[in-house]
Amino acid sequence: MINKKDFTNSQKGTFTSYFRRKQIIEVATATIAQRGFNNTSLEDIAVNAGVSKGVISYHFKNKYNLIRDMTATLLQQMNQFLKEQVERGETDIEKLHNYIIASIEFFCEKRDHFLVIMDVGINHSAREESNPFSLFSYRICRNQISEIIRAGQNSGEFKEVPVEPVASNIQATIDGLGIQYIFTNNEKLLQECQKQLLEMVELCLLG
Numbered sequence: 001m002i003n004k005k006d007f008t009n010s011q012k013g014t015f016t017s018y019f020r021r022k023q024i025i026e027v028a029t030a031t032i033a034q035r036g037f038n039n040t041s042l043e044d045i046a047v048n049a050g051v052s053k054g055v056i057s058y059h060f061k062n063k064y065n066l067i068r069d070m071t072a073t074l075l076q077q078m079n080q081f082l083k084e085q086v087e088r089g090e091t092d093i094e095k096l097h098n099y100i101i102a103s104i105e106f107f108c109e110k111r112d113h114f115l116v117i118m119d120v121g122i123n124h125s126a127r128e129e130s131n132p133f134s135l136f137s138y139r140i141c142r143n144q145i146s147e148i149i150r151a152g153q154n155s156g157e158f159k160e161v162p163v164e165p166v167a168s169n170i171q172a173t174i175d176g177l178g179i180q181y182i183f184t185n186n187e188k189l190l191q192e193c194q195k196q197l198l199e200m201v202e203l204c205l206l207g
């Protein structure tokens with residue numbers, strides 16, 4: 001006779017477990033976007049997912065694990081989207097343009113995702129490894145810009161500039177525009193700011 005508990009435990013790591021975790025992460029994202037990080041509990045997420053709190057605890061050790069996996073998933077989706085757009089560029093300035101444009105596009109198309117990343121990053125005061133703005137997570141975004149600038153300098157397309165400060169300034173400006181968009185929801189202004197940023201980047205790197 002099959003022990004029901006043993007059978008249930010065997011489902012970890014299977015497709016069933018994967019899709020259940022995926023569902024919980026998606027519901028957690030939507031719930032935090034609607035209610036805010038500080039006002040969202042595991043019970044809220046469970047209710048919206050149509051499962052018990054015990055089901056969430058089965059797939060995620062605790063709230064920190066859920067938040068960590070959720071933010072990691074959102075950041076991975078964003079970084080993958082940016083990478084795909086960058087690779088479409090033929091020249092390094094096109095790649096950098098594509099990175100900036102894709103970042104702004106992500107804010108518009110995935111506003112709730114960026115809102116959740118920002119909300120958790122600002123309000124989550126718990127352990128560093130579950131905070132989306134840890135040094136490692138931020139470095140992934142900044143490194144994409146740094147790699148493009150270095151490649152452009154090596155090919156002679158870009159003039160010599162201090163790579164890390166320039167990359168940090170570009171990423172900080174992009175993040176700032178995302179925050180501005182969250183508060184204003186003004187897509188027209190966001191597009192105008194994007195145009196100005198592209199011009200400033202060209203002036204900095206091309207002269």
